[in-house]
Amino acid sequence: MKFSPLVDELIHALKGLPGVGPKSAQRMAFQLLERERKGGLALADALQQAMSDVGHCHTCRTFTEEHQCAICASPKRNLAGQICVVETPADVLAIESGGHFNGRYFVLLGHLSPLDGVGPDELGLTLLEQQLASDDINELILATNPTVEGDATANYIADIARQHEVKISRIAHGVPVGGELEYVDSTTLALSFNGRLPL
Amino acid sequence: MKFSPLVDELIHALKGLPGVGPKSAQRMAFQLLERERKGGLALADALQQAMSDVGHCHTCRTFTEEHQCAICASPKRNLAGQICVVETPADVLAIESGGHFNGRYFVLLGHLSPLDGVGPDELGLTLLEQQLASDDINELILATNPTVEGDATANYIADIARQHEVKISRIAHGVPVGGELEYVDSTTLALSFNGRLPL
Ligand SMILES: [Zn+2]
Ligand SMILES: [Zn+2]
Numbered sequence: 001m002k003f004s005p006l007v008d009e010l011i012h013a014l015k016g017l018p019g020v021g022p023k024s025a026q027r028m029a030f031q032l033l034e035r036e037r038k039g040g041l042a043l044a045d046a047l048q049q050a051m052s053d054v055g056h057c058h059t060c061r062t063f064t065e066e067h068q069c070a071i072c073a074s075p076k077r078n079l080a081g082q083i084c085v086v087e088t089p090a091d092v093l094a095i096e097s098g099g100h101f102n103g104r105y106f107v108l109l110g111h112l113s114p115l116d117g118v119g120p121d122e123l124g125l126t127l128l129e130q131q132l133a134s135d136d137i138n139e140l141i142l143a144t145n146p147t148v149e150g151d152a153t154a155n156y157i158a159d160i161a162r163q164h165e166v167k168i169s170r171i172a173h174g175v176p177v178g179g180e181l182e183y184v185d186s187t188t189l190a191l192s193f194n195g196r197l198p199l
Numbered sequence: 200m201k202f203s204p205l206v207d208e209l210i211h212a213l214k215g216l217p218g219v220g221p222k223s224a225q226r227m228a229f230q231l232l233e234r235e236r237k238g239g240l241a242l243a244d245a246l247q248q249a250m251s252d253v254g255h256c257h258t259c260r261t262f263t264e265e266h267q268c269a270i271c272a273s274p275k276r277n278l279a280g281q282i283c284v285v286e287t288p289a290d291v292l293a294i295e296s297g298g299h300f301n302g303r304y305f306v307l308l309g310h311l312s313p314l315d316g317v318g319p320d321e322l323g324l325t326l327l328e329q330q331l332a333s334d335d336i337n338e339l340i341l342a343t344n345p346t347v348e349g350d351a352t353a354n355y356i357a358d359i360a361r362q363h364e365v366k367i368s369r370i371a372h373g374v375p376v377g378g379e380l381e382y383v384d385s386t387t388l389a390l391s392f393n394g395r396l397p398l
Contacts, residue, residue: 010246027217028217
């Protein structure tokens, strides 16, 4: 024990956050105790609720506490007949901040990685194929990261999609090779949407 | 709304932590949701309990959920008859990690700062004076930070202590001027204890 059991436990739990080391955890704990007790309680509530109630959208797999996320539930977003496939919910946010895409998304929550046990099932590809088989969808835009794994995943999905009546494209210009989609500015992302190439 | 209400709220609450910007808050939220739900719930519990139950030691003012902290409650630490005055609970930890001080502490929870409304009352100096007036205490070691405010605070407390039968000293060598005590290594801190000068 370094301080008191409750303070030690708080510091230990804060260290569990990504990017938070022992010293930052201590600073966070003391700042919360000294001047942010209300903020600390609000964070406790937010964590409790989100960890317990947030699941995945039954259509696109992004995080939501509802059956469907706001985008999938919007009739306007379904009109376009486009599905954009991304790796993470953060990628959805990056593309949405550009405001140039009006279709909806499919979130893989990862990429193919056989060594880590991530195959087509883990990425929900059966669910995606059901959607491609429906008449509503006429274009599939593959926006996985331009990495080896992201490219392999895009090609795998393109092979599935070719069995259905959909245009298939891969976002192209602007996203730096080896980079991560969520860090690209919205203009570059717009370019890469406009310059998408048929696969 | 960017994601769903619960996810947005979690990101917003995480941004309240010191040193956490919007991007880190988002990363933290997604990592917790994706692979650390148990850790997130444990953090919620730890926050809830610490924010509600942790108060201040009635003797030295450091953080504790008990009436007295472990150091003040230890008869061994009271035998020495020494009180070391520091600004923050983190300073206590820094000195304790050296293991060379066997007395107890008094934690000001700040320093004199009239412009911010921090005067002798806010630093608990009446409580400290009551302890100096008792027969048990024979030495007061002033270990406030070697900054303008820390020095002024040490001098102010020394003036009070001179009205009582106690040796008064200020830690001296090793702590870099303008630096913060909690970042000094334990050897340097040991030196500064050994080289303390009477005031
Ligand atoms: Zn959705
Ligand atoms: Zn104490």
